Amino acid sequence: MSTQRGVFDDALARASAHALEWLESVPTRPVAPRHRADALLDGFAKPLPEHPTDPAVVIDELAALAEPGLMAMGSGRFFGWVIGGTLPAALGADWLVSAWDQNAGMRFATPATAAAEEAAAGWLLDLLGLPPGADVGFTTGATMANFVGLAAGRQHVLDLAGWDLAADGLAGAPRIRVFVGAERHDVIDLTLRYLGLGAPTVVDVDDQGRIRAEALAEAMDRSGGAEGPAIVCLQAGNLHSGAFDPMNDATQVAHDRGAWVHVDGAFGLWAAASPLYRAELAGLELADSWATDAHKTLNVPYDCGMAIVARPEIVRATFGVHTSYLVTDDPGPGDPFEKVPELSRRARGVPVWAALRSLGRSGVVDLVERLALRARELADGIALIPGAEVLNEVVFTQVSVSFGDDDRTRRVTQALLADGTAWMSGSRWHDRDVLRISVSNWSTDADDVAQSLAALERAVASV
Numbered sequence: 001m002s003t004q005r006g007v008f009d010d011a012l013a014r015a016s017a018h019a020l021e022w023l024e025s026v027p028t029r030p031v032a033p034r035h036r037a038d039a040l041l042d043g044f045a046k047p048l049p050e051h052p053t054d055p056a057v058v059i060d061e062l063a064a065l066a067e068p069g070l071m072a073m074g075s076g077r078f079f080g081w082v083i084g085g086t087l088p089a090a091l092g093a094d095w096l097v098s099a100w101d102q103n104a105g106m107r108f109a110t111p112a113t114a115a116a117e118e119a120a121a122g123w124l125l126d127l128l129g130l131p132p133g134a135d136v137g138f139t140t141g142a143t144m145a146n147f148v149g150l151a152a153g154r155q156h157v158l159d160l161a162g163w164d165l166a167a168d169g170l171a172g173a174p175r176i177r178v179f180v181g182a183e184r185h186d187v188i189d190l191t192l193r194y195l196g197l198g199a200p201t202v203v204d205v206d207d208q209g210r211i212r213a214e215a216l217a218e219a220m221d222r223s224g225g226a227e228g229p230a231i232v233c234l235q236a237g238n239l240h241s242g243a244f245d246p247m248n249d250a251t252q253v254a255h256d257r258g259a260w261v262h263v264d265g266a267f268g269l270w271a272a273a274s275p276l277y278r279a280e281l282a283g284l285e286l287a288d289s290w291a292t293d294a295h296k297t298l299n300v301p302y303d304c305g306m307a308i309v310a311r312p313e314i315v316r317a318t319f320g321v322h323t324s325y326l327v328t329d330d331p332g333p334g335d336p337f338e339k340v341p342e343l344s345r346r347a348r349g350v351p352v353w354a355a356l357r358s359l360g361r362s363g364v365v366d367l368v369e370r371l372a373l374r375a376r377e378l379a380d381g382i383a384l385i386p387g388a389e390v391l392n393e394v395v396f397t398q399v400s401v402s403f404g405d406d407d408r409t410r411r412v413t414q415a416l417l418a419d420g421t422a423w424m425s426g427s428r429w430h431d432r433d434v435l436r437i438s439v440s441n442w443s444t445d446a447d448d449v450a451q452s453l454a455a456l457e458r459a460v461a462s463v
């Protein structure tokens, strides 16, 4: 019988070689994939072989089939959607997470990953200035982290209304009023659908997409004020402008009316780690729950989000499962499975520990501030391109640009993507087509900014 090492050696050595080859190619390869999914499918979807294949051969074949269809999302010139790259320590840790293959739900069963995730959670709360006793659950991303925070809110406001959600479900429950800003991320509506809460009441925002606290007060008062259960969902980091909702004022309005306050800070919550930006988020710590991503600003590999809930007993009442075969560690910091929707999951918080351990406090601050600085540099350079107009106040990592009418903006976007030097997303903001830039990759440097600006100038000149 071969040793485990002998069994895994070849496949892991081949995977490591292909991974390094890929990573080496990222800074210089065109950012966009060369082939579309339909074309790649021909290679992948051969008839299922009748017999086994050597693992190392499978890995070689996989790397060769995938290569023409990979987007260089880790490139310093990838500015699409809001997508981070991966820090070396986080990637190494992610490989170990797969090799260890821990089902990370229980402290008793997988103490090493539970302890690493708890340590990462503590560092996170400290960096972001959030309540030290909050529960942190590691989710697939901010969508599920928002789901967790809003689910805890649903639990809490129905508790207060004297309704037993676990026993009686939602049918016949008091209606929960949910208030969101007009420019919340669409996944907020999605998670409200998951939660059976229906469509939210949309509150007016200012010209940068920040919720107006007075408009929130008016909307809440119009629908009954402090009467009946309510949830307010705020945003730290607007997709198009980067702007932050006025946390202090809006939270005050919501709490005065008995509402639960949740903050979607998928990328923007990290601004709280920087003394330069912390003031923009004054009052952040007063909310009841927060969602953020590690796979965006923190630059860990996909996938990882964090759901933070100030009152652990509420999130555990929502997601805890109590059966004889799950050995819990009560009382204590709670089991990982009590804080997220999944029972079985990978130890996706371990790369967060490694990322934070490698950056240190100053490294996190530097990362956040550098992303914002590069966004500022891009915006300043774009403002000098004839016909280009930066539409937002560049307060963080996001820049929205118009090149005239919608048609011209779309043609510039297409020309830029065809050029291959950089990748930026087309979007719509305030009834205009825009080219949207998100600086979220730790490796974006001054040279990437210069190359991307030159590519944009070429694209503008070509239309």
Ligand SMILES: *Cc1c(COP(=O)(O)O)cnc(C)c1O
Pocket: 082, 140, 141, 142, 143, 144, 185, 187, 237, 238, 239, 264, 265, 266, 267, 293, 305
């Ligand atoms: C990215 C993003 C989300 C969704 O996060 P996922 O990690 O993709 O699930 C939600 N809200 C905001 C503001 C985002 O930027």
